[in-house]
Amino acid sequence: MKTENILLYTLGHKDYYFEGKGYKIPIPCWGMEKSIVYNLDYLKKYFKVNLILFGLNKLPLYSAQDINIISGGKSFNSYTLSYIFSFKDLITNFPFGIKNISEKDTVIMVHNFFLLVIFSKLFTPKIKVILFIENEVSRLLWRLDGNIFSKIIYFLITFLGLILADKIIKVSDRTCWLEDKLNFIKKKSYYLPNGLDIKIFKPYDGNRNSLININGVTDKDSLLLYVGRITDTKYKNPRLLFKSFEAVRKKKSNIKLIVIGTGKEEGYRLLKKHNVKNSENIFFMGIIKNESIIPYYQRCDLTLLTSRSEGNPYVILESLACGTPCVTTDVINKHTIQNGVNGYVSKSQEVEDFTNVMLKGLELSLKLKPQNKSLLDPIYNIKNREKNLLKLIQ
The missing domain is CATH 3.40.50.2000 (Glycogen Phosphorylase B;)
Known part of the structure; x- marks a missing residue:
């Protein structure tokens, strides 16, 4: 029946x-x-x-x-x-x-x-x-x-x-x-x-700098994006996120990090816990409705995932669909990220390794973002x- x-x-x-x-x-x-x-x-x-x-x-x-x-x-x-x-x-x-x-x-x-x-x-x-x-x-x-x-x-x-x-x-x-x-x-x-509905999550055909307006962020800044419950310290691994960001900042001073899903109070508490010194370059945006996150994917240069455990996270799929490459730990589906094609997968969860793939990811983004094309495998339609x-x- x-x-x-x-x-x-x-x-x-x-x-x-x-x-x-x-x-x-x-x-x-x-x-x-x-x-x-x-x-x-x-x-x-x-x-x-x-x-x-x-x-x-x-x-x-x-x-x-x-x-x-x-x-x-x-x-x-x-x-x-x-x-x-x-x-x-x-x-x-x-x-x-x-x-x-x-x-x-x-x-x-x-x-x-x-x-x-x-x-x-x-x-x-x-x-x-x-x-x-x-x-x-x-x-x-x-x-x-x-x-x-x-x-x-x-x-x-x-x-x-x-x-x-x-x-x-x-x-x-x-x-x-x-x-x-x-x-x-x-x-x-x-x-x-x-x-994903690729008619909704798609690259932006226009001036990306006009998509989001954050006090302290300029058109010349390269933006890293993290979306998720970073306060879930066991699984989301905030230390790896913040320490890798610190290391990248030492080599590229125009880098800034946007965190969606965590408010300022909780975010600054985490920064203090992990002794992070670049707090003025990290922006905690709190919880944002799903459709309102799309301009952040489209504007940012690289999306990060530092989790210790995941399944098939939508954050990565959404970012790729919007044309933004990703750098992740090795916890997602095997074929989602192809190194050097639409991002990089870190071989370990050590700060040094993740920092290196972040730097590679930023270089890759300089090539990919101007093409204004989706980086998502059609299997995820x-x-x-x-x-x-x-x-x-x-």
């Missing part, structure tokens, strides 16, 4: 736990907010979509905030939007969001939430469950904090979620040891990279993703 209903479950950035006296059990999940927004915008054309945001113990629902920002403040009237605030809510109301659903024409889509795959198969075993993961599983396991007991519980939840899911959709093209060793997981895994996603759901 044709699919009619989509239950789309997600959790936010924070690491969530079931906590009690003497125990703390982790819930494996990280945010994939942009993927969720793009999936929603596409899926609503064909299905009745129900978005369910999950937050235990009434913790802040970061997904709700981020989805609203990323979607440009779009109303979610097109979808049923539900909130789950407790473990009890999840158990007593599952599947949360739809009453009297038909198991034959419903699909549950879970974003990085392995525990929910287990619940789905326990309570609604006939409903097909599609699990989206942003990274190869070995990196997901690495990201967990806690003691050995927590890590064992996490691994078991992750492993069982992978076993029970009917299909696994990965945005990363990197395989993991679980796939290499277990053929039954490999057989139901599908690579579906993130996609949103039309390709939408077509393949529909096939996987039906």
Whole structure:
């Protein structure tokens, strides 16, 4: 029977736990907010979509905030939007969001939430469950904090979620040891990279210097851009960003850094923590709606990614689509950046190595930016993703 209903479950950035006296059990999940927004915008054309945001113990629902920002403040009237605030809510109301659903024409889509795959198969075993993961599983396991007991519980939840899911959709093209060793997981895994609307994210045909107006930035400045939650110090690696910027400034004095996603107060606190001396050349712009970031991509000379772990980050895709080369750590999809063609990938996460590729990236930008062409591989066109996603759901 044709699919009619989509239950789309997600959790936010924070690491969530079931906590009690003497125990703390982790819930494996990280945010994939942009993927969720793009999936929603596409899926609503064909299905009745129900978005369910999950937050235990009434913790802040970061997904709700981020989805609203990323979607440009779009109303979610097109979808049923539900909130789950407790473990009890999840158990007593599952599947949360739809009453009297038909198991034959419903699909549950879970974003990085392995525990929910287990619940789905326990309570609604006939409903097909599609699990989206942003990274190869070995990196997901690495990201967990806690003691050995927590890590064992996490691994078991992750492993069982992978076993029970009917299909696994990965945005990363990197395989993991679980796939290499277990053929039954490999057989139901599908690579579906993130996609962009290249009619929106595109190079600017005009005077780039007029695109943004920041006090302290001149037309003669070369601009580096960072977009993301740099306050997430474990994964985003702010020290590498700021120390590499300091090193580049010693060789090119007209370089300035723009940081989007972090406010001034938090930003200057990080600069002080890492003893950064060029604070007057770093501009913290705070959170900006997604469509308002485009002029920054178009104006800047180089986009940076210093993360220790990523999947298929939209920041890099958006920058390349706007014609701006990127310098990244070796955590993104293998074929996204080709050294010397549309950017550089640092061979390590050491400041010296990252500084060297930043300098190469700036030289490359001098050649590429005047050409005013997209640097994005056509595989990341949103039309390709939408077509393949529909096939996987039906």
